[in-house]
Amino acid sequence: DAMVIQNPRYQVTQFGKPVTLSCSQTLNHNVMYWYQQKSSQAPKLLFHYYDKDFNNEADTPDNFQSRRPNTSFCFLDIRSPGLGDAAMYLCATSRGESGYTFGSGTRLTVV
Amino acid sequence: TQLLEQSPQFLSIQEGENLTVYCNSSSVFSSLQWYRQEPGEGPVLLVTVVTGGEVKKLKRLTFQFGDARKDSSLHITAAQPGDTGLYLCAGASRGSTLGRLYFGRGTQLTVWP
Numbered sequence: 001d002a003m004v005i006q007n008p009r010y011q012v013t014q015f016g017k018p019v020t021l022s023c024s025q026t027l028n029h030n031v032m033y034w035y036q037q038k039s040s041q042a043p044k045l046l047f048h049y050y051d052k053d054f055n056n057e058a059d060t061p062d063n064f065q066s067r068r069p070n071t072s073f074c075f076l077d078i079r080s081p082g083l084g085d086a087a088m089y090l091c092a093t094s095r096g097e098s099g100y101t102f103g104s105g106t107r108l109t110v111v
Numbered sequence: 112t113q114l115l116e117q118s119p120q121f122l123s124i125q126e127g128e129n130l131t132v133y134c135n136s137s138s139v140f141s142s143l144q145w146y147r148q149e150p151g152e153g154p155v156l157l158v159t160v161v162t163g164g165e166v167k168k169l170k171r172l173t174f175q176f177g178d179a180r181k182d183s184s185l186h187i188t189a190a191q192p193g194d195t196g197l198y199l200c201a202g203a204s205r206g207s208t209l210g211r212l213y214f215g216r217g218t219q220l221t222v223w224p
Binding site: 009100 | 115120144146151152153154155156159199201211212214215216217219
């Protein structure tokens, strides 16, 4: 089945140690998104790619970077994770204004 | 500032009861979507409504888009424990590029057997 896959499902990282989360899709959707979701809060858009065009939200910290080497893959890099970065990170894809297809998320813990 | 306000934030009911969840905004949306999210999983799309006044049914779930396209509701008839989850509404604003969605904070529904 076509889907969005996030790896790993659970990630524990040390305070200040760089970490990379990955997302892959088999839907051939041209738009990919990274969201951060904290407990009892709405998903917060960090950035998105339209094809190779990168769009950063104004309030996304510089600590968060992203790469999209090809249509299928997208990575979220957190250069120096802080305790406040512990959250569920959701990758999603879409084509136009169609509904999003989300991955299962990566639960990040910072120790 | 939350663009989309959902209410109630928490809802705990017995199996068999009916319920309605609301999603309100002062902004007009070109379309609105409802998602359900279970613990430890990503949200799953339930429905998209695009026309003012539109009503869509998905088994025991009824979704309505307001005439002015600023609000929406989700009604569940005879709730079951399997309906438990976080229900999120998300709107695509008019003129938004590339399908950018604005999410509400969600309604956490618990249905007890």
